[in-house]
Amino acid sequence: MSPRRSATPRFSIVTPVYDPPIDVLKECIESVLAQDFQDWELIMVDDFSTQAAVPTVIGHYAQQDPRITLIERDVNGHIVAASNDGVDAARGEFIALLDHDDLLVPHALSRVVEAIDRHDDVDYLYTDEDKVTADGTTYGAFAKPDWSPERLRGQMYTSHLSVLRTSLVREVGGFREGFEGSQDHDLVLRVTERARRVVHVPEVLYHWRAVEGSTAVDIEAKPYAETAGIRAVQEHLDRVGIDAEAGPGAEPGRYVVRRRLAPERTVSVVIPTAGQSALVRGRRAVLVVEAVRSLLERTDHDRVEVVVVHDTPTPPAVLDELRAIARERLVLVPFDRPFNFSEKVNVGVCHASGDRLVFLNDDIEAISQGWLEQLVAPLDEPDVGLTGAKLYFGDQTVQHAGHAYYNAGYHHPFKFWTRDEVGPFGELVVNREVTGVTAACAAMRRDTFFAIGGFSETLPGNFNDVDLCYKVRAAGLRTLFIATSELHHYESQTREARVQEWERLAVVSRWGVPDEDAFTPRAVAMPNLRRIQQLPDELFSQP
C-alpha cells in the first residue's frame, strides 16, 4: 500500500537544506522514509542551494511520496529563515527538527510517540544522540540527563532529536533572526519556559553527521554561534527573572552563568570540627582555621555567619585564632557527645541565624572568588533545594563533581579528572542538575532544611548526605552541581571509606536500591573505563 498524506500528521519533520552532498541528503530522506511510524510529513526547505541537483533530488522524492514537501526559497536566508518557512508550513501536532545531513533511526518516531502517549501534556521531547561518520560508523553516544533546566543554561544539551509542540513553537514566535548558529538553543529555551512537561527519551534515536566543518566534528566550527548562544542564555535569564550574567564557558558551546546573590541574604556557614591539624601544601596547619580564613577571604558577601561546632577537646588556641579571624561573625558551639557528623551539623544549624545554610567540612579551602555567592544564589529559585560545589584534592584532581546513584551503589563520578578537563559532554564545567552532592560543601535554604528534618542522625558517618539528597528530591526540589564554586577538599585520596553494610541498608530501606541515575547515567559516569577505551592501542601492544 502506498503511503498516504494525513491532513494533520502527528509529526512535521522540518529540514532546512543548503548544499548538502547529494548522497548524504538522500540518506537523510531515506532515514525518514524508513520510519516504522508512518504518520508524518517531511518539509524540506531548500535555502537557495547553489547545486541545482539539491531541489531536483528532493522533488524526485516528493513525487514518489506525498508526505514529502519541497519548499524552494528565492533567496538564501540562512538557517533561521529557512527553518521558519518550514514551521509556517507545518501541519503536524509536533515539529521534529532534522538537519539535512543527519539520520533518524528507523524507530525514532515510534519511540517518541510512545513517550507522547504516556504524557498527553508533553510540550517538548528530546532523545539521546550519537555521531555518524561518512562510512556509517556511529560513535560518541551521548546518554543525556533527564530534564535539566540548569544545564540547558550552560549548554544546548538537548540538541538532537528535538520534538516540539507546533502550537507552542508558533506561540513563542518560532526561530529568531540574529541567533544563527544557536537558533535551536534559543528556541528550546523559550519553549521550555512555557512547556507544561519536558520528556527525555533515553535512547539514541538520532545520528549526527560528523563531516568537516560541522559542529559534530569541531565545536569551534561556527564561532558566531558562541555569541548568539550567550545572548540567548542571557535573554532567557532576564525573562525568567534570574539575576545573573551569562558568559563564555570553558570551551565553545558551553556557557557560564554567574548569579548575583542578593545583599540582604543572611548566610550561615556551619563547620563541624575537632580542631585537627594536617600538612597542607607542605605546611602544618589547623584545618578549620584555614577553612574559615579562606571562606571569608574569597567571598564578597557581607552577611556571613560562621558557626563552628567543635568537639570540647578542641585546643583553646584554635578557638582564639578563629575568633581573631571571624570576629563578630563567629558562633562557637561546643559539642561533647560521641562522633556523629549529622548530629553535629544539625546542632550547628540550630544555633545558626542565616536564612541560607552552607555545610562545610573543616578540611576545605575555598579557591574561587565568589564561591559562596555562586553556591548560595541558585537557592533563590523556589524549586532548587540543594546546591553542591566542585571539590579538588590537593593535587588539583577532582574529588567531587556531583553524586550519581546507580548499579545499587552511590558514586562520585569523574573522580581524579584534572582541573583543566571539561569532562564528557562538559559535565565538569557546566552547572547542572544532579541526583546528589556531597555534604562536604553544600548549601540549602533554612526552611527546606527544617522541612525535611535535616541530616539523619541515624547515619553518623556515611551516606548522611545521600539520604539528605534523596529527601530533597522527595520534596520535589532540584539539586544542582555548581561548577563555578570551587574549593579544595584535603580528604585523603587513598582513604578507604569504611562503610558498614547496615549504613547502606539504612538508606536502601528508605529509598530503595538505585538502578540508573537520572542525571549522570552510568554510561557517562564510568569515566575510567571510557578513558581506558580511548587510549591508543599501541599502549597495550607488546614491545
Add this chain to the structure above:
Amino acid sequence: MTQDATPPTGDGSELERLREEVAEARHHLLTVQDHIVGLEAENGRLNRDLIRVTAELRQLRKRVKNLTGQRDDLRTKLQDVRTRLERNRARVAQLEGSRSGGGPSLARRAARRVRSALR
C-alpha cells in the same frame, strides 16, 4: 548575628540559657521531622515495591494460566495421539494376524518383488 554559644557566666546567662533551650527545641524538631520523613520514605518505598511485586505476581499468574492452558491442550492432544496410536497398533496387529497364516508379510513380499526386479 548570633553570639558565641559557649555557656557564659554572669548577667547574660539567662539569655544564653534560653537560647540554648531554643536550639535544643529546634534540634528535637529536626530529629522528629527526620523520623517522620524517613517513615514516609520507607512507606513510599514499600508501596512501590508492593505495586511492583503485585504487577509481577499478576504477570506471573497470567503466565501460569497460559502455561496451564497450553499444558492442558498438549495433554489432550497427547491423549488423542495415544488413543489413535493404540487404535492403529490394534489395527496393524489385526491385519498382521489375519495374514500370519497366509504367507509372507506385505513388507517381505515387497522386498522380494524389488529384488527380483533388480536382477
